[in-house]
Amino acid sequence: MTNVIKQSVAGLRALLVLTVLLGLLYPAAVWVVGQTVARDQAAGSLVSVDGSVVGSSLLGQQWSGDQWFQGRPSASGYSGETSGGSNLAGSALGDEVARRADAAGLTVGAVPADALTASASGLDPHISPAYAVAQVERVAAARGLDATRVRQLVGAHTEDRIAGFLGEPHVDVLELNLALARLTAIGRG
Amino acid sequence: MSDTVSGLLTIGVLVAALAASHLPLGAWLARVFTDEHHWRVERLVYRLCRVDPSSEQRWTTYAVAVLGVSVVGIALLSGLVVAQGALPLARGAAMGWDTALNTAVSFVTNTNWQSYAGESGASPLVQTVGLTVQNFVSPAVGLAVAVALVRGLARSGGATVGNFWVDLVRGCVRVLLPLALVGAVVLLLGGVVQNLGAPTTVTTVSGGSQVIQGGLVASQEAIKLLGTNGGGYFNANSAHPFENPNAVTNLVQVFLMLVIPFSLPRTYGLLVGDRRQGWAVLGFMATLWGLMVAAVTWAEVSASVGPLGAMEGKEVRFGVWSSALFGASTTGTSTGAVNSLHESYSALGGGGVLFSMLLGEVSPGGVGSGLYGALLLALLTVFVSGLMVGRTPELLGKQVGRREITLTALALLVMPALVLVFTGVGMVAPIVSSQMLATGPHGLTEVMYAYVSAANNNGSAFAGFSADTPYTNLTLALCMLLGRFVPIVLVLALAGALVAQRRRPATSGSLPTHTPTFAGLFVGVAVVVTGLTFFPALALGPLAEALS
Numbered sequence: 001m002t003n004v005i006k007q008s009v010a011g012l013r014a015l016l017v018l019t020v021l022l023g024l025l026y027p028a029a030v031w032v033v034g035q036t037v038a039r040d041q042a043a044g045s046l047v048s049v050d051g052s053v054v055g056s057s058l059l060g061q062q063w064s065g066d067q068w069f070q071g072r073p074s075a076s077g078y079s080g081e082t083s084g085g086s087n088l089a090g091s092a093l094g095d096e097v098a099r100r101a102d103a104a105g106l107t108v109g110a111v112p113a114d115a116l117t118a119s120a121s122g123l124d125p126h127i128s129p130a131y132a133v134a135q136v137e138r139v140a141a142a143r144g145l146d147a148t149r150v151r152q153l154v155g156a157h158t159e160d161r162i163a164g165f166l167g168e169p170h171v172d173v174l175e176l177n178l179a180l181a182r183l184t185a186i187g188r189g
Numbered sequence: 190m191s192d193t194v195s196g197l198l199t200i201g202v203l204v205a206a207l208a209a210s211h212l213p214l215g216a217w218l219a220r221v222f223t224d225e226h227h228w229r230v231e232r233l234v235y236r237l238c239r240v241d242p243s244s245e246q247r248w249t250t251y252a253v254a255v256l257g258v259s260v261v262g263i264a265l266l267s268g269l270v271v272a273q274g275a276l277p278l279a280r281g282a283a284m285g286w287d288t289a290l291n292t293a294v295s296f297v298t299n300t301n302w303q304s305y306a307g308e309s310g311a312s313p314l315v316q317t318v319g320l321t322v323q324n325f326v327s328p329a330v331g332l333a334v335a336v337a338l339v340r341g342l343a344r345s346g347g348a349t350v351g352n353f354w355v356d357l358v359r360g361c362v363r364v365l366l367p368l369a370l371v372g373a374v375v376l377l378l379g380g381v382v383q384n385l386g387a388p389t390t391v392t393t394v395s396g397g398s399q400v401i402q403g404g405l406v407a408s409q410e411a412i413k414l415l416g417t418n419g420g421g422y423f424n425a426n427s428a429h430p431f432e433n434p435n436a437v438t439n440l441v442q443v444f445l446m447l448v449i450p451f452s453l454p455r456t457y458g459l460l461v462g463d464r465r466q467g468w469a470v471l472g473f474m475a476t477l478w479g480l481m482v483a484a485v486t487w488a489e490v491s492a493s494v495g496p497l498g499a500m501e502g503k504e505v506r507f508g509v510w511s512s513a514l515f516g517a518s519t520t521g522t523s524t525g526a527v528n529s530l531h532e533s534y535s536a537l538g539g540g541g542v543l544f545s546m547l548l549g550e551v552s553p554g555g556v557g558s559g560l561y562g563a564l565l566l567a568l569l570t571v572f573v574s575g576l577m578v579g580r581t582p583e584l585l586g587k588q589v590g591r592r593e594i595t596l597t598a599l600a601l602l603v604m605p606a607l608v609l610v611f612t613g614v615g616m617v618a619p620i621v622s623s624q625m626l627a628t629g630p631h632g633l634t635e636v637m638y639a640y641v642s643a644a645n646n647n648g649s650a651f652a653g654f655s656a657d658t659p660y661t662n663l664t665l666a667l668c669m670l671l672g673r674f675v676p677i678v679l680v681l682a683l684a685g686a687l688v689a690q691r692r693r694p695a696t697s698g699s700l701p702t703h704t705p706t707f708a709g710l711f712v713g714v715a716v717v718v719t720g721l722t723f724f725p726a727l728a729l730g731p732l733a734e735a736l737s
Binding site for chain 2: 003004007008009010011012013014015017018019021022023024026027029030031033034037038041042043044045046049052053054055056058059061062063064065068072078079080081082083084085086087088089090092093097108109112113114116117118119120121122123124125126127128161162164165166167168170174177178181
């Protein structure tokens with residue numbers, strides 16, 4: 001019994017000492033590295049327009065209106081407070097996809113998969129290049145822009161696999177839409 | 190470039206990185222646990238803990254120390270979680286008592302099952318001084334137990350298996366901390382956040398609003414994967430762009446999960462003085478991991494020909510291949526982090542990640558627990574093959590007698606017993622069925638997945654299951670505790686039994702345990718044991734769903 005108490009007291013002391021090393025000094029050291037060499041990443045890769053933060057280039061957001069490229073469906077409505085997905089599968093997923101297609105005026109099978117499926121995070125910042133191209137006509141019409149010009153913009157914002165093979169080709173919706181807004185402003189000016 | 194070429198190249202780069210790192214890291218680990226000298230910082234820790242680092246412990250004292258640090262850890266962490274509202278940086282985070290207890294047990298047992306959502310359940314203080322600390326300590330405990338078992342095999346006619354406090358502190362200071370620092374900086378440069386900012390609400394471009402979270406994420410993330418923990422800072426875990434922003438960080442995360450478990454066979458070979466033994470264990474682990482990656486990838490790629498492209502619950506930046514690779518690796522290592530939703534996988538893909546856990550977390554398993562799990566199966570294989578060919582079952586000159594095989598069998602039976610009993614009860618208890626998102630075979634898989642994940646200390650979930658109720662929190666906590674500590678005590682008892690034996694010289698009658706034949710038999714035993722135990726349940730769940 002004395003051994004049990006002795007070892008448990010040693011355990012308590014060990015945990016307290018390790019908390020200082022691993023729970024305070026270690027995160028602090030990484031924080032210092034972030035502040036010195038990676039300030040932007042450490043802060044969340046924030047994107048500003050006219051001096052005010054409008055989002056993060058890593059986080060998808062909700063876009064309302066035909067004049068914007070739309071992101072993927074999100075089970076959490078792109079809320080930053082509860083990330084997550086639908087967790088649906090099988091026929092329950094089929095019903096949900098049919099509902100999403102109805103709401104967006106799309107036809108299952110006629111659009112790329114990411115147009116009708118929700119991501120795991122609910123914050124996917126990307127869409128596939130195919131889905132971006134599929135939205136060009138609608139966006140151009142809503143903005144009164146030349147479709148060729150908008151298509152070029154999509155091409156310029158299409159990122160290939162990293163180093164040519166890692167991950168999937170994708171389009172960052174926030175960056176594309178910000179470029180679109182600038183293009184429209186120039187067109188008007 | 191096609192998805193197939195891209196996916197195969199990604200796996201190729203991962204395998205090359207693991208092949209390059211397992212020899213030096215395995216050798217380093219062997220040195221860490223045999224070094225006669227103590228580092229200055231370690232001496233300071235021993236002095237503060239008032240333990241004598243030069244004393245050796247019998248298996249009983251070693252086990253008491255493991256249980257002592259774990260019970261105290263659960264008490265401290267659950268206290269911290271319950272009190273978080275009254276502590277600094279609370280930011281409205283809260284958990285009920287049952288969730289707090291579940292969380293404390295979960296992080297101390299290296300499970301990292303999360304009944305709470307990171308954004309609202311745990312304050313930055315809890316995440317950092319509570320969860321991050323256990324993310325180091327729990328894999329260091331696993332490492333210590335594995336090393337104690339290896340000492341049982343390596344030493345001849347001894348009475349002691351090492352000093353737990355020395356093994357624990359060295360695992361943290363010499364192995365996990367330096368690797369986590371490097372990993373955290375790499376992830377940080379890749380875009381993982383590391384700040385103390387409060388959640389801020391911004392007005393989005395098209396006029397909506399969005400809350401942007403902060404947090405000391407990069408430091409937590411690196412050890413989450415390196416220690417095969419798996420508890421995410423945010424609810425979406427490694428699918429959240431702030432935890433895993435791109436395909437490079439994703440590959441780094443998969444590498445971090447696998448690197449220590451795949452290095453430990455080398456450590457084993459060096460510590461027992463026969464590197465070929467390590468190669469046999471590595472061959473066993475790598476074969477199972479390769480098979481599971483192939484199976485899950487095949488299932489998901491096959492499902493992706495449909496109009497939904499198997500993209501529900503997956504991120505565009507990862508696609509199907511990098512999601513399947515992550516899924517098979519996180520379930521094979523007892524990590525349980527996810528970069529895609531396992532519940533939305535195809536029936537066979539979901540069955541694949543479930544099977545990967547049912548193997549008992551040995552492909553290549555958690556930090557430490559993978560090696561001792563594999564050695565238990567090696568002892569079983571020696572016993573079975575000894576019976577088949579009429580030779581004395583022995584491993585490394587240590588006889589597998591009645592005491593040894595009893596301890597081995599009991600340790601291997603804990604997980605199946607917990608899984609089948611609690612899943613069975615869950616199927617008839619209305620309190621559980623009301624928490625299921627899915628119905629029919631998928632619903633059975635959902636509940637079974639939860640108990641498999643807890644009993645194997647994995648922590649991933651078919652996340653549609655609403656597990657945050659007192660009944661589920663407490664039964665899952667019980668599975669995590671028993672699934673972790675009953676095998677640990679039995680493994681340490683086994684180490685005590687083995688260390689007392691004198692090593693017998695190999696004779697022409699000994700069965701060699703380093704040959705490809707043995708490694709093949711070893712894989713066969715793991716698959717047959719798992720298959721026979723769980724086939725009925727798998728037939729009612731994922732197999733029935735795939736066939737319907």
